[in-house]
Amino acid sequence: MRDAAVGFQCPECVAEGNKTVRHAQSVFGGAVVSTPYVTWAVLGINLLAFALQWLTGQQITTDFGMWVAGVAINDQYYRMITAAFLHGSVFHILFNSYALYLVGPQLERAFGHVKFIALYLLSALGGSVLGYWFDDPRTLTVGASGAIFGLFAAIFVVGRRLRFDVRGVAVLIVINLVITFVFPGISWTGHIGGLITGAVLAAAMAYAPRSHRVLFQTLALLGVFLALVALVVIRTGVLLS
Template sequence: MPVCYRHPDRETHIRCQRCSRPICPDCMTGASVGFQCPECVREGHKSVRQPKRFTGARVGFRALPVTFSLIGVNVLVWLSIILTGGSGSRIADFLAIRLQGYCLTPDGGFAVPSEVCRASGGTWMPGVDDGAFWQLLTSTFTHVSIIHLAVNMLSLYMLGSFLEPIVGRLRLLVFYLISGLAGSALVVWASVPASSTVGASGAIFGLLGVLVVLFVRAGQSLSPLLPVLLINAGITFFGNGISWQGHLGGFIGGLVVAGIFTSLRADRKAPLQWAALGAFTLALLALIGVRILLF
């Protein structure tokens, strides 16, 4: 694991954008893009040279294994759906999240008790209320449209290529999954019980929330992010067929996990950081459990 060049006892995944040396939060200074170490900050005051722009560094799988792996899983799930019937396939129904199950028949789906469905020769497609808890996460890897997939994967690549070198591989994966779970939690609470929701948008909005918190905690202006935030807010609340619940829930989840990450960053606080992330995950599962009990 990389350690701060000035504090060898501190693990870090952040590097100076000018010299690429690893630096801990106590040593980093926010620059126009990314962070700089104390020596480069002093050098910058004496020089007219512009700091190197952060471009996500290398873009290969070895540099961004988690980002590319997440994209790969999303693409493989989409291919499996396309090869088995497209948006109306049973795989898509099996992976999509919904609170209430429904009966799938050749004439379409309708909400009836599972016993009646099976007696009539239909196929019961379970919801979270029926115990299909896998849908809380599988829905975040599921797409039924090539355009939907392409837009989400491009967004995932752009955010992942920036965040993975900063927060680390494991944390990026955890942030993605917890944000997706947060989006699913709001889906089961605020969506029509029998409606199905799919897409990685909730998890991706979570990564956007992480980026916002990192900018704020580094003392950088949010101006570069404002157009992205406004466009996505407009799509979320005014677009057709968009799950605002998944988007908003994921974004809130990203804000929370990033708040935990930035508040407990020193190596000595790593156990507390993971404990706090675990506690937040349990809180999300508890909220989902309460919704199931109330339904």
């Protein structure tokens, strides 16, 4: 038996009563997030991967960076995701880590753990897919920038949905896009691909009808994933033809 406000209740009665209790949800569905564990976990993985890059003399970069030829010829599709956890310099990882630290917790609390990591990974994949179409097949690309640009787009969409002032976010995005195209050695495909993917996903999740929110959000995530897979299959066929 368990103590109750008045008298005692059997464990079975407590369990049955809990089924009727409405659990708190985040702004756009999902469980309420008190601590953004996913954001901290991704930050930790990025830092650990960078340490391994340094210790192995960049061998990990070669083996797991985004390389169009490796994906098409050797079927190394994992590179499209693993590249997002690697970085080319101390400045590179510091910038992406700081950006994730700023916007990650807000988005994780808005969407919940699962939808947030889906947003992050699909944005990273979107950047790699655009690179798969337009990058030089010999180029090796690394960085979480595609995922970060996806988060930038998402925080803009969420702010608009909640009627916040998003002019600062818009300026931030524009400045980073200018840097992308002005300075050499930056993957514009990764940034643009992540930005577009993040915007589409965030809009679908933020504006999902409340009555069928979970279904709509799930279908949106699945639909974007399948669209990206289709683009990869088509591009592979073109490269190998």
